[in-house]
Amino acid sequence: KHSNARSFNKKEETSILQSVSNFLSFDSGKSKPEVKTPEEEEAEKRITTYIESCHIEEIFTESKFLEAESLEYLVSALIWSAGETPKGIANSEEEEERALLCLDLLISTTIRNRDRIELTWAKTFEHLKSIIDSATLLSPLVEKGVFGLLRICQRLVPYKDDMADDLLRSLQLILKLDAKVADILAAQLFSELLHLVKASPDRIQTEACWKTFSALLRVGAHHLEASPAGFEILEILIAGNEVTEENLVSFLEADLAFIEGHAGSEDQSMKALDLLMSLVEKIKAWPTSDKIFGYWSKAVNVARHACNDSRPQVRNQACVMLQQVLLSSYSMNHTEEQWGEVMKEVVLATVNGLVTNVKKHREHEYPEMDKTARIALLMLSKAFLQFLPSLVKLECFSEIWLETLSILDLCNSCSSDELSEAVPEALKNMILVMATQGVLHPGWTDSEGVNLWNVTWQRARTTSPNLEPGMLSDYNIEYESN
DSSP, X not given: OOTTSOOOOHHHHHHHHHHHHHHHTTOOXXXXXXXOOHHHHHHHHHHXXXXXXXXXXXXXXXXXXXXXXXXXXXXXXXXXXXXXXXXXXXXXXXXXXXXXXXXXXXXXXXXHTGGGHHHHHHHHXXXXXXXXXXXXXXXXXXXXXXXXXXXXXXXXTTTOTTTHHHHHHTTHHHHTSOHHHHXXXXXXXXXXXXXXXXXXXTOOOSHHHXXXXXXXXXXXXXXXXXXXXXXXXXXXXXXXXXXXXXXXXXXXXXXXXXXXXTTSOHHHHHHHHHHHHXXXXXXXXXXXXXXXXXXXXXXXXXXXXXXXXXXXXXXXXXXXXXXXXXXXXXXXXXXXXXXXXXXXXXXIHHHHHHHHHHHTTOTTTSTTHHHHHHHHHHHHHHXXXXXXXXXXXXXXXXXXXXXXXXXXXXXXXXXXXXXXXXXXXXXXXXXXXXXXXXXXXXXXXXXXXXXXXXXXXXXXXXXXXTOSTTHHHHTTOOOOOO
16 A cells, blocks of 8 residues: 555545535534524524434445445435536536535445445446546546546455456546646646556456556656656556557557657656567567567557657667667568568668658757667668568569668768768678678679669769679679679
8 A cells, every 4th residue: 555545544534524514514614694593593503413413424434334225325316416517617616515525425435335336336437427527627526536536446446356447447537638637637646546556557458448548658658747657657567467469559659658758858768668679579479470460560660660759869779779679570480571561661761761861951850860870770781681581582672672772872972971981881791791692693683684783883882982893702702703
């Protein structure tokens, strides 16, 4: 248990029951402007005495002993007594006081009867929904509704396996708060949500619940005060649950939000990248299936997306992470066509985008972009060579190679020292491996009869005069000259 959690306790019970007593005895704690006659005062005293002698508060303190039908009637009576919740306008002071009292009693009754939650939850949820749903004004009633919902979940979810899913899905109500209201409550809200997850990290089971938590975490990722607690929740959930088809996308969407979230520190974004790598490792451990490439690709695309972050440290680490993911996953036995798709849609597209930004001199938007592009160029070279056994079997291999050469040409045109130093070495490594494996040879042509041996060396010479066919002999690579 956490001492600062909004859980029901004796102090709260005393406060609520005192409110009941005051409310029923006509004593709200405020002075009454009207002057009563002695007869009226005497009559009020007698009525108050009669009410107090009935011990009405015991209906609530002992509600767990009520028959099922009586409990249902009690819940309905509390909701009816609270009155309707107006949208967009504030309650009067008297209406707010009555609604708060009834909500307090409803929440405490629901918690006290946790073993019979199926009798109370549907009506309690609908009442909370009427208070929280689309609330555009922050009021004591809305605040109590939000944190009352969390209190119920905190107290019941750890103990009610059969109701945990319904209770957790009810947190969707929080997503319907007006943005301004949610912003004010966010810090405390995520603190309470963290207490809930710490107590019940394994209670989220269904895809609907995962989507709810993912949506909440994506909101928290972009809130300065809520972000640290939100990220801790994500860490707990990933560490404490098996990654499955039902929750992977929810994890990835939440993790991307924290990678991108400038509300947290750069260090938090870097930790979110580490979480991404752990998700990839869990995917790699899945049994082989037709679906696994699609799910793995979703994780790869998160890393790819992060390569465009405006912060150099995060962007550079994302490129390193993407390279690690790609190179460590070649053992997953994707098909040649799938590796070709990765090469074109992920590797070449990522590097091309980064180098284009360098070419356009977008330093004010993306500082140190040339350093990122150099890291990405190294990724291109290593991924190309690792995937080569699969790529050469594809009809589109010549297109992939020509696109690779075009990107290297683009690098050469950027007037960047970082890239001008990296391109010759990257190209030399690719040429040497291709020649060693017999891919690059004088008779190599594409489907249209274009001699790719000649094209390769023409493009290589524009990069560096040292890159010419004669260099192959320096590495004991034989070829037949034209």
